[in-house]
Amino acid sequence: MSGTDPRPVRRRAFVLGTAAAAAAAGSAALAGPLAQAVAAASFGYSDDGSNYVIDTGANLVFKVSKTNGDLTSLVYRGTEYQGYDGKNSHIESGLGTSTVTIKQSGSTILVSVAYGTLRHYYAARSGENNVYLWTNKADSSVTATRYIVRLKKSLFPNSDPDSWDSTTDSVIEAADVFRKPDGTTRAKHYSRLRVIDYNYVGYSTGSVGLYVVRSNHEKASGGPFYRSLLRHHNEGGAGLYEILYYGENQTEPERYGLQGPYVIAFTDGGAPSSSLFHDNLTTSWADSLGISGYVTAGGRGRVAGVGINGRDTSYAYTVGLANSAAQYWGSARSSDGYFSMTGVLPGTYTLTVHKGELGVCTSSVTVSAGATTTLNTITVPSSNDPSNASAIWRIGNWDGTPSGFKNADLMTYAHPSDTRAASWTGNVVIGSGSETSSFPAYLWKDVNSGLLVYFRLTAAQAAAAHTLRIGVTTAYANGRPQITVNDTWTSSIPSPPTQPSTRSLTVGSYRGNNYTFSYSIPASAWLTDTSQYNVLKINVVSGSGTTAYLSAGTSIDAIDLLT
Structure with missing residues (x-):
């Protein structure tokens, strides 16, 4: 469920807020800076010896450890929500x-935590049921940049793809992927969502909602399509995450500096106010608080693009900015490709136009503080979109994702062994009308290597050499395709492209580095009898990986045979 329905919810299992839901979410239970006035006579803080105790003057009282900066208590309307297994909420x-x-x-309380080179902050505003957080990680002395809000058990339902019960479910992979008695699978990794898809993540009972509203991720790594765990839930409790760098499926080096605010928000059961969303949130009240690395709105710039020509209008386009210090992105308007990104730190960035998740055009953009960089219409060269190449046949389409392939949608919230998955084996016949839906989204050395594609050629086509392209979105354990045609011609083993070194295909993510393998097939490989099917065999090769779904594998974007 998207969490955007403004009607009352009854024992809602979970809520993941999407970017498209911003308008609807704003009408839900008030939780943000624009909330109705609340009597704040008790706003202030005290010291209980071990913790600073902050009363927001609304319905929220929270505590921060004076020893290590942990969030040790979150009491909303008299109920304690923080903590499971004796653990606190923390970086x-x-x-x-x-x-x-x-x-x-004045009306703001700021708790500052200094640990080596890392700085972390909690802020409370008078009359709000929110905790605002910033994290400034200066170097790699702290392994990852993750904040986890740990929640007590039995406060929210436990029945979703990122939920499991370790008393009844069995572990099937790495101690963090579970199979339920009915054969379906669960894991903390199975969020379904990319960063660009959500504004908040959390839970609701219908009368109480508890959420983490994400930051703009300007200091995160991986771009708009990165997938990571957002929350988890089991019989012992639940966790909500703000993850900026996790070391899993990362395609970019880690970025350092101040990130935030992200917000822990309580509501009366509805979605958090859209005024808290990263595109809407203003924090001028924090300008003078002395937060390390903080840049005011006046110290940032804007990029606006008139439009994008050369688009395939059947796809959504996203424009991203990235350099070693920051990243941003914005959706291109479907009618003309107009885009805008605000709050950008000054600097020179690589601008990338994405068709779906496939980069099809890049340029350089410089942003200055307090100014708008206006870009003339960008034209995507026809040759930059591989879909524009003339093909004898094509399976799927070039958009940087395995969308449309067999089991592709399921794989963002289930393990490949899930009983809901169609068989990963089976061959493909060009001209059948089901080429894409019958071709598996993923190929593994130990599961479905040796897949066969049957196709016919005309006499003229069989008389010429052709190029076969296989586009992939990621790979595990250096899995890459080697092809054989008609058992008479075999390609060399291609070198592995750079891909994340961690698990991907089994933990809900196909996102890596898009790469195209090209194979030059000589005319001598084809059958000259045009009534017969040529047979393409695709094997997955690699000397690493283990067995089954953890053997070397890869995710497919598109396959075509060029004219």
Whole structure:
């Protein structure tokens, strides 16, 4: 369920807020800076000896450890939500001994946590049921950049793809992927969503909602299509995440600097106010708080593009900005390709136009503080979109995803062994009308290597050499395709492209580095009898990986034989 329905919800299992839901979410239960006035006579903080105790003057009281900066308590309307298995909410798995200070500036209370070179902040605003968080990671001395909100058990339902019960479900992979008695699979990785798809993640009972509203991810890595765990739930409790760098399926180096705010928001059961969403949130009230690395709105710029020509209008286009320090993105308007990105840190960026998730055009853009960089219409060269190449046949289409292939949709929220998955084996006949839907989204050395594609050629086509292209979106354990044609011609083994080194295909993500393998097939490989089917065999080769779905594998974008 999307979490955008403004009607009352009854024991809603979970809510994942999408970018498209912003308008509807704004009409849900009030939770943000634009919420109705709340009596805040008790706004302030105290010291209980071990923690700073912050009362927002609304319905929320939270505590921060004076020793290590952990969030040790979240009490909303008298109910404690924080904590499971004796664990607190914190950066990574906890920072250890830190210097923790607190100050009040008018209607804002700021808790500052210093741990080595890392700085972390909690802020409360008078009359709001929110906790605002910033994290400034200066280097790799802390392994990852992850904040986890740990929630007590039995407060919210436990029945979703990222939920499991370890008392009844069996572990099938790496201690974090589970199979239920009915054969369906669950894991903390199975969120379904890319970063661009959601504004918040959380849970609702219908009368209480608890969410993490994500930041703009300007210091994260992986771009708009990155997939990562967003939350988990089991019989012992639940967790909500803001992950900026996790080390899993990362396609870019880690970025350092201040990220935030991201927000822990309580509501009366509905979605968080859209005023908290990263595209809408204004924090001028934080400008003078002394947050390390903080850049005001006036110190940022904007990029606006008039439009994009050369688009395939059957696909959504996204424009991204990236350099070693920051990343941003915006959707291109379907009518003309207009796009805009605000709040951009000054600097020179690589601008990439994505068709679906496939980069089809790049350029350089410089952004200045307090100014708008206006770009003339961008034209995507026809040769940059591989779909424009003339093909004898094509399976799928070039969009940087395995969309349309067999089991592709299921793989963002289930393990490949899930009982809902169609058989990963089976061959493909060109001209059958089901070429794409019968071709598996993923190929593994130990599961379905040796897949066969049958196709006929005309006499003229069989008399010429042709190029076969196989586009992939990621690979596990250096899995890559080697092809054989009619058992008479075999390609060399291609070199493996650079891909993430962690699990991907089994943990809900096909996102890696899009890459195209090209094979020059000589005319001598084809059958001269035009009534017979040529047979293309696709094998997955690699000397690494283990067995089954953890053997070397790859995710398919498109396959075609060029004229």
